[in-house]
Amino acid sequence: MMPDLGKYAVWVLSAYGAALVLIAALVIQSIWRDRKMARMLAEVEMRSVRQDGDRG
Amino acid sequence: MMALLRRDLALALRSGGGFGLSLAFFLIVVVFVPFGVGPDTGVLARIAPGVLWIAALLSCLLSLDRIFQLDWEDGSLDALALAPLPLEGVVAMKALAHWLTTGLPLTVIAPLLGVLLNLPGAAAPWIFLSLLVGTPALSLLGAFGAALTVGIRRGGLLLSLLVMPLYIPTLIFGALTASRAGDGLDFFTPFALLGGVTLLAAALIPFAAAAAIRINLR
Amino acid sequence: MMALLRRDLALALRSGGGFGLSLAFFLIVVVFVPFGVGPDTGVLARIAPGVLWIAALLSCLLSLDRIFQLDWEDGSLDALALAPLPLEGVVAMKALAHWLTTGLPLTVIAPLLGVLLNLPGAAAPWIFLSLLVGTPALSLLGAFGAALTVGIRRGGLLLSLLVMPLYIPTLIFGALTASRAGDGLDFFTPFALLGGVTLLAAALIPFAAAAAIRINLR
Amino acid sequence: MNAIELAPYRDAAPLEVRDLACRRGERLILEGVSFTVSPGRALILRAPNGAGKTTLLRAIARLTPPVRGTVSLSPERMTWFGHADGVKAQLTVAENLRFWAAVHGMQDITPALEAFRLADLADRPAAYLSAGQRRRLGLARLLVARRPVWLLDEPTVSLDAATVATFAGVVGAHLAAGGLALIATHIPLGLAEEDVLDVTPFRARESAEHAHDPFLDAGFATARDGREEVSR
Amino acid sequence: MNAIELAPYRDAAPLEVRDLACRRGERLILEGVSFTVSPGRALILRAPNGAGKTTLLRAIARLTPPVRGTVSLSPERMTWFGHADGVKAQLTVAENLRFWAAVHGMQDITPALEAFRLADLADRPAAYLSAGQRRRLGLARLLVARRPVWLLDEPTVSLDAATVATFAGVVGAHLAAGGLALIATHIPLGLAEEDVLDVTPFRARESAEHAHDPFLDAGFATARDGREEVSR
Amino acid sequence: MSIWEYANPVRFMRLSDRVLPWLAALSAILMLVALVWGFFFTPDDYRQGSTVKIIFIHVPSAMIAINAWVMMLIASLIWLVRRHHVSALAAKAAAPVGAVMTMIALVTGAVWGEPMWGTWWAWDPRLTSFLILFLFYLGYIALWAAIDNPDTAADLTSVLAIVGSVFAVLSRYAALIWNQGLHQGASLSMDRAEHVADVFYYPLVTAIIAFILLFVTLVILRTRTEIRARRLRALLAREARE
Numbered sequence A: 001m002m003p004d005l006g007k008y009a010v011w012v013l014s015a016y017g018a019a020l021v022l023i024a025a026l027v028i029q030s031i032w033r034d035r036k037m038a039r040m041l042a043e044v045e046m047r048s049v050r051q052d053g054d055r056g
Numbered sequence B, C: 001m002m003a004l005l006r007r008d009l010a011l012a013l014r015s016g017g018g019f020g021l022s023l024a025f026f027l028i029v030v031v032f033v034p035f036g037v038g039p040d041t042g043v044l045a046r047i048a049p050g051v052l053w054i055a056a057l058l059s060c061l062l063s064l065d066r067i068f069q070l071d072w073e074d075g076s077l078d079a080l081a082l083a084p085l086p087l088e089g090v091v092a093m094k095a096l097a098h099w100l101t102t103g104l105p106l107t108v109i110a111p112l113l114g115v116l117l118n119l120p121g122a123a124a125p126w127i128f129l130s131l132l133v134g135t136p137a138l139s140l141l142g143a144f145g146a147a148l149t150v151g152i153r154r155g156g157l158l159l160s161l162l163v164m165p166l167y168i169p170t171l172i173f174g175a176l177t178a179s180r181a182g183d184g185l186d187f188f189t190p191f192a193l194l195g196g197v198t199l200l201a202a203a204l205i206p207f208a209a210a211a212a213i214r215i216n217l218r
Numbered sequence D, E: 001m002n003a004i005e006l007a008p009y010r011d012a013a014p015l016e017v018r019d020l021a022c023r024r025g026e027r028l029i030l031e032g033v034s035f036t037v038s039p040g041r042a043l044i045l046r047a048p049n050g051a052g053k054t055t056l057l058r059a060i061a062r063l064t065p066p067v068r069g070t071v072s073l074s075p076e077r078m079t080w081f082g083h084a085d086g087v088k089a090q091l092t093v094a095e096n097l098r099f100w101a102a103v104h105g106m107q108d109i110t111p112a113l114e115a116f117r118l119a120d121l122a123d124r125p126a127a128y129l130s131a132g133q134r135r136r137l138g139l140a141r142l143l144v145a146r147r148p149v150w151l152l153d154e155p156t157v158s159l160d161a162a163t164v165a166t167f168a169g170v171v172g173a174h175l176a177a178g179g180l181a182l183i184a185t186h187i188p189l190g191l192a193e194e195d196v197l198d199v200t201p202f203r204a205r206e207s208a209e210h211a212h213d214p215f216l217d218a219g220f221a222t223a224r225d226g227r228e229e230v231s232r
Numbered sequence F: 001m002s003i004w005e006y007a008n009p010v011r012f013m014r015l016s017d018r019v020l021p022w023l024a025a026l027s028a029i030l031m032l033v034a035l036v037w038g039f040f041f042t043p044d045d046y047r048q049g050s051t052v053k054i055i056f057i058h059v060p061s062a063m064i065a066i067n068a069w070v071m072m073l074i075a076s077l078i079w080l081v082r083r084h085h086v087s088a089l090a091a092k093a094a095a096p097v098g099a100v101m102t103m104i105a106l107v108t109g110a111v112w113g114e115p116m117w118g119t120w121w122a123w124d125p126r127l128t129s130f131l132i133l134f135l136f137y138l139g140y141i142a143l144w145a146a147i148d149n150p151d152t153a154a155d156l157t158s159v160l161a162i163v164g165s166v167f168a169v170l171s172r173y174a175a176l177i178w179n180q181g182l183h184q185g186a187s188l189s190m191d192r193a194e195h196v197a198d199v200f201y202y203p204l205v206t207a208i209i210a211f212i213l214l215f216v217t218l219v220i221l222r223t224r225t226e227i228r229a230r231r232l233r234a235l236l237a238r239e240a241r242e
């Protein structure tokens, strides 16, 4: 399965590894921050809806 | 307009922030280099034009936050924005004042300090000329960075971060002019481009900086 | 005392003046050197330890005026002088906060940036260690300079001028440690002396700086 | 404390403010502010701390562009004097004043020095002034700018009673010359020609604040609901 | 605006100032200042601008060591509040106050916040306060320091009338708890327990100014004469 | 209805909500395909050996790094001229993505350079321009972070993007004059003779498309985050007033 990378295996693998780590970090951070923001927003949104209701 | 220039010069001289001190800083950076890299004269001569340019650049950088920050803090900038001067002119004058107290004295003294670094004799006049042509761009770009960060209290380092990439073309062309001249190579292209960068900055920056100040005053 | 440290760290982080930015400045000085001296990797490798040390030193220097000046300007220093803290402790805490936001991050990143300058592999750990041992002295000496110039409005450059000669022993021993280690030579003596300078500064400076502040408050 | 006299302003015109709404940072502070000040009159802005006096003055000077509404006069006819007074500590009293005079194309600073009893201090660096002396120097700028509209934000801070009276005299002379003034202050000046405006009633209603923020659009809530429907 | 109450100070002692002479820069400003303030009393310093109120307060706090004379209490028992109020714009209201509380070994900042009606603003960065709100925050530091002697230099600058009254209430509570206060101000506070001191009469005579400068020693003239004798 | 209507935050949220899952899925699949193809099913180059496989990350990330800045510049101009909040926030959202892409190009380039040129880093003009681009990204992000009024921040960063672009281009030419490079020329040029072989060409194009999709997905996602952050801020401010 694994292709034969010859004497450059370390370089190719570390290039792919580093790139994948960076992309994964970016994607995860983006999703995590979006989730967090959505959660915080939902909380405040609920609060304001309730208040709007109180105000009639 | 002239009054503004005069005032800025007076302030720079009196606050102990102008002139002498920016020269002294330049001197000390140059002095530091042999301590850091060791006393080998061959190496020093090789890196001398670059070091002089970098030192000039850092000296400029250090005094940039003076350009607008103080006037903003004490309310002068508000008053100036309402005064019968175009804000673009204010920016230009302030950049000029900065250059007169920083870039110009550095330019004059650089060939002398070159001696400390074994600067090749042939390069000395070209260090002078390249700094003379290039340092105005440093003051202008610095004024732009200062305008962007005015109001960010002690934004000094942010200012450096914003301004430094803008300085790179000037640095490359300037150091290249001097070192090629020292090696007896053709230096016309970088020198012409150095002038071009300065002209471009002079044409563009006052407007961009004035816009930034207007935004920051709101 | 801890409260002071916490506040200074919070201020440094929030004002956009700490941490990230002093790192960025360090990065940029290192990046500038090849633009100035040219891309020849042999020369770069030769001067790399010195350049890293000088860059660390300049990054420290740039943020020194933060240490006391702001507190003086807004009256906090008056109030702190009357507070139930020894002024020597205040100085020590402020120097520590400065080191944590400047010297320490620089130390961590220096070996990585060494790659840009083709720093010899053998020198990398010693750049790290020499900076770790040496940068506290830079913060302490800087605090002393800041104490001397507090109250001189925008005394930034004067401060640099005062502090730079004080930095020379640290610079020499630090750069020598790293470059000798890179060349496989004996580096124990400069390294021991580097530690000595830091210890001396830690023992002496808080008192000197506190005295300077008391004088400046009058 | 001799009464001073100012040359009449040439182009006297009333300051009309119509339906002004102004913000500070992201917050809408005031809205629906309308008033007219005719030449020769002063309008005192009164309100508790934080009501928006500074905000209103900045909007009128167009330092912070208003969100809505009109101001009849252009900022070129106004002088601004804020909490920070633009005095440079390194320059002497006379140098400070001469700079502002030059910026506004004036030559002679002696009348301004004398009006604020600064003649004796003329050659002293401003760093060596007491708080009140420094404030006086800041105020003297008003006289070298020769603008018909003065916008003053708490001008009498740090001034002693006698100097407040002197200052009231200067404002009186300005009004007599056909100028007009807007003054935010907590300390009564006792001018003959003053009207008082309380800005508290103009505090922006919440709904008004929403009207201008696209991020407070009610559509957001719907958008969220829509998604919930889809996901169910 | 409910009346506040402070825990009594433990070691109440009068503040005695004897024959104080104080300078500012190189100039002798005041001399021969003597007074006593007993616990529970406030002394209002009144004088025109530039008379030396700030100078006197700094000398009492030993921030500028006096040229001559004695102050009975050590600076460790005093809190200083000057023209600059030590508020950090980047920190929130609560953070600002918590810092000063920690410095003085206190924990709880709510009483101070409430006394100055800052509870609503607790989480706002100080940069977004109006001039008066900011001043209130500065003043709140007095309550977290818990020192029996307050030295206040124009504390009510920028405050509206209601807040001045609030502040007077706080000072009243401080006095009631056995504290004492020295207040330089141009605006009457209307405290029940106040005495007034006019510092104008203590202005340093010119001769006194010379008395302490070694370079104005008459000996110099003799020295010059002596040299002239030699060279002749 | 003009296209600008979609720049209204509410509309943007609604539309992006529908599009985003598809985009995300598509870019994930394509990315997987491209990288698997490139890594497992391409032969070694006769000169570069297996290191040639790095091209499938290196080149697309380098292209995105540059074009992200161009996109930010355009979005900034739109903000300055038409004041559409979404475009300002999209510029803000794109910056970290662009910075990470620049970093990927730099890192993969460095790892490629060590076996090919015998050095991690050389001051080749291409590499140098990338380093400078990275600095511009850092400055841009730092300026956004340093200003707390979002509209002011959007204005100032837009001005910076414009001036920065001019000087980034200047730097590129400066670097070219300063040093002759080691770096490869264009491999996707129209001139077939200079092309990389087809075995590399097709997976490379796939990878480029995958990276573009990833970029678009991430920018939309992050723009949504920024919009939510703005709304949160506004709601909290409204609450604070009550």
Ligand code: HEM
Pocket: F055, F058, F059, F062, F063, F105, F106, F107, F108, F109, F110, F111, F112, F113, F114, F116, F117, F126, F127, F128, F130, F131, F183, F184, F185, F186, F187, F188
């Ligand atoms: C840190 C180092 C490097 C950086 C920043 C870098 C940057 C770039 C950039 C900006 C491009 C252009 C993409 C485009 O415009 O289409 C590119 C393409 C390329 N790079 Fe690098 N590179 C680096 C190192 C290397 C190394 C060491 C090699 C191989 C020996 C290499 C091989 C290539 C190839 C084959 C291309 C494709 C050429 C093209 O399509 O334009 N790069 N790189």
Ligand SMILES: Nc1ncnc2c1ncn2[C@@H]1O[C@H](COP(=O)(O)OP(=O)(O)OP(=O)(O)O)[C@@H](O)[C@H]1O
Pocket: D127, D128, D129, D130, D131, D132, D133, D158, E024, E025, E026, E027, E029, E047, E048, E049, E050, E051, E052, E053, E054, E055, E056
């Ligand atoms: N650094 C200095 N050097 C010399 N003289 C000074 C210095 N600072 C202030 N002065 C002078 O000292 C005198 C007293 O100043 P001080 O600040 O004590 O006055 P004050 O009573 O507090 O006035 P105000 O009500 O205006 O605050 C003033 O005449 C002032 O001009």
Ligand SMILES: Nc1ncnc2c1ncn2[C@@H]1O[C@H](COP(=O)(O)OP(=O)(O)OP(=O)(O)O)[C@@H](O)[C@H]1O
Pocket: D024, D025, D026, D027, D029, D047, D048, D049, D050, D051, D052, D053, D054, D055, D056, E127, E128, E129, E130, E131, E132, E133, E158
């Ligand atoms: N940058 C800002 N962002 C958001 N709100 C702000 C900002 N600056 C001030 N504010 C708030 O705006 C309101 C109006 O402030 P403003 O300075 O206009 O009040 P003011 O009437 O001048 O008060 P004072 O008498 O205390 O000077 C205040 O409640 C203040 O907290």
Ligand SMILES: [Mg+2]
Pocket: D053, D054, D055, D153, E130, E131, E132
């Ligand atoms: Mg106000």
Ligand SMILES: [Mg+2]
Pocket: D130, D131, D132, E053, E054, E055, E153
């Ligand atoms: Mg005073």
